[in-house]
Amino acid sequence: MESTEDIRQEIARQQEQIASREFNSYFKYFSDKDEVMEGIFKEQKIRFTQPRAFNDPLEFNPTMRFHDNQGKYQFYDLDGNIFPSVEFFFRIQIIEPQINSYGILSLTKIPDSFDMWSQYSNGHRGFVIEFKDDFYRHPLMKSKAGDEYPVRIVEYVGDYSICLDDLVDKNHEIRTEVIHNELFFKKTSRWEHECEYRMVRSLEGHPDYQPPKTNYVYIKTKKYLFPFDWSIVSSIILGANMSTENKRQIVQCCKEHKIHCSQAHIIRDHEDRFGKPSTIITFGINEFMTEEKFLQAKPQLFCTDIVKISHAQGVAKIAKITDLPYYKDHEDIVDQLYRNLKADSDV
Numbered sequence: 001m002e003s004t005e006d007i008r009q010e011i012a013r014q015q016e017q018i019a020s021r022e023f024n025s026y027f028k029y030f031s032d033k034d035e036v037m038e039g040i041f042k043e044q045k046i047r048f049t050q051p052r053a054f055n056d057p058l059e060f061n062p063t064m065r066f067h068d069n070q071g072k073y074q075f076y077d078l079d080g081n082i083f084p085s086v087e088f089f090f091r092i093q094i095i096e097p098q099i100n101s102y103g104i105l106s107l108t109k110i111p112d113s114f115d116m117w118s119q120y121s122n123g124h125r126g127f128v129i130e131f132k133d134d135f136y137r138h139p140l141m142k143s144k145a146g147d148e149y150p151v152r153i154v155e156y157v158g159d160y161s162i163c164l165d166d167l168v169d170k171n172h173e174i175r176t177e178v179i180h181n182e183l184f185f186k187k188t189s190r191w192e193h194e195c196e197y198r199m200v201r202s203l204e205g206h207p208d209y210q211p212p213k214t215n216y217v218y219i220k221t222k223k224y225l226f227p228f229d230w231s232i233v234s235s236i237i238l239g240a241n242m243s244t245e246n247k248r249q250i251v252q253c254c255k256e257h258k259i260h261c262s263q264a265h266i267i268r269d270h271e272d273r274f275g276k277p278s279t280i281i282t283f284g285i286n287e288f289m290t291e292e293k294f295l296q297a298k299p300q301l302f303c304t305d306i307v308k309i310s311h312a313q314g315v316a317k318i319a320k321i322t323d324l325p326y327y328k329d330h331e332d333i334v335d336q337l338y339r340n341l342k343a344d345s346d347v
Contacts, residue, residue, distance in 0.1 A: 008270075014281050015273040018112055024133040025234050026107040026151065026197055029120035032127070032239070032246055035223075040129075041253050045225035048103025048201055051183075053221040058188050060099050063161035064091055090164060098179050101211065103224050105199040107131070107151065111237060112280045114272060116194060117264070121239050124266065125299075127250060128237040135232035136199055149201045154185055156192035193274075201226070235260040237282050241299040248295055251285070261285055263294060 030036050039045050051060040064087050066072050076083040084092070108116070117124045135141060136151050143149065162182045167174045184200050203209040206224045236254055238247055238261065254261035262282040272279035285291050321327060327334050 011267060011270060011279060011281050014112070015279070018110065018273065026131045026133070026135070027109065027111045028105070028107050028129045028131065029116050030126045030129065031120065031122040032125040032242065033122070036126075037246060037249065039225055041249055043225065044227060044230070046105070046228050047223055047225050048105050048199075048203070050103055050203070050221055050224070051099040053223075054104075056187070056191070058160060058190075060095070060183050062182070062186075063159075064095075065161050065163045067163065067165045094164070094174065094179065095183065098176070099183055101203050101209075102184070102200050103203050103206075103226075104184065105201075107197040107199065108195050109197070110195050111282075112272065113194070114266075114276065114278055114280060117239060117280065124239040124241040124264065125243065125246075126239050127242065127246075128239075128264075129233055130235040130237070132232050132234050138229055138232050140227050140229055141199070141201075141232070143202065144205050149199050151197050151199045152185055154187055154196040154198055156189040157186055158189050160186065160188045230257040230259065233257070233259055235262065237261075238263050240264045240266045240280070243299065244295065251291070251295065262287075 030040065039047065054060070066086075072086040075085050075088075110116070111128050111130065117126075117128075121127065136148055139146070141149065164174070167178050167182070169175060169178075180200070184198060187196075203224055204211070206226065208222075209224065230253075236250055236259060238250060240263075251261055253259070262284040264280050264282050267279050267281060268277075270279050271277060283289065285294050289297075318324065321334065321338055324334060
């Protein structure tokens with residue numbers, strides 16, 4: 001990008017593309033933790049997260065109601081022994097057994113969310129993987145029997161509750177698919193800005209998974225990683241604050257598997273398409289900068305201001321360090337900076 005107008009046009013183009021939902025693919029935010037980097041880029045495995053390992057305490061924890069709520073929330077005391085209420089008993093019997101043997105892959109159609117980059121990608125240090133629209137049809141994404149786990153959009157609700165009486169069929173049973181729909185594909189409207197999609201798969205297909213040997217409540221948060229193939233990946237976006245080391249590793253992986261790689265940039269003095277301060281755009285390798293400059297650029301340099309670009313005047317030659325306009329009164333700092341720069345250039 002060589003001008004302010006180029007930057008503005010590229011921001012508008014990318015925001016329009018995302019806002020119009022031209023993406024048929026799905027995006028997944030990842031952090032830069034060592035275990036995540038190793039799992040994805042060395043072991044070629046991806047985590048399907050158990051419900052109780054999610055960061056939202058409301059998740060999979062709806063209010064349980066009945067046609068007649070009277071007495072349903074009352075606990076019982078028998079000789080000093082406290083027994084659960086009707087509501088708690090059925091929560092244990094219905095909800096917990098239904099969710100603990102499943103893993104969830106959370107996805108979105110929004111790759112430019114400042115909030116999600118901050119929350120799920122460790123302050124823009126992580127990355128985003130773009131999965132192809134039919135990735136769930138790959139054999140590694142299916143069950144042992146070859147059945148597909150479809151990707152479904154999450155419904156956001158203001159009243160996150162279920163009425164058990166309404167879920168019971170004529171045989172006085174609650175079908176698995178009915179309770180799964182209520183538990184796995186609904187969440188509070190607090191998170192609707194994420195536009196989440198989910199792929200839910202049984203953990204029974206994992207070699208390390210062992211079903212519980214008890215009927216009592218159990219909460220498992222063990223990490224279950226499933227293999228995937230790079231053929232289901234369309235692109236990878238590097239976070240604006242990603243370390244040089246991680247950047248090199250991912251760029252090399254993308255080159256090996258012929259995957260498009262781009263760098264996220266934070267434009268601080270421009271609103272995003274939601275009208276909030278700062279926006280994120282992506283620049284691909286060799287589209288706007290060479291691979292060498294791409295890899296050499298330090299994380300903090302990726303935060304860009306349009307005002308800075310518009311007033312930039314290139315590099316001015318100076319004869320001596322004292323010609324710097326900020327040298328006076330900052331001699332020690334500037335002298336040390338000069339020594340550091342010379343040391344780096346000698347390496």
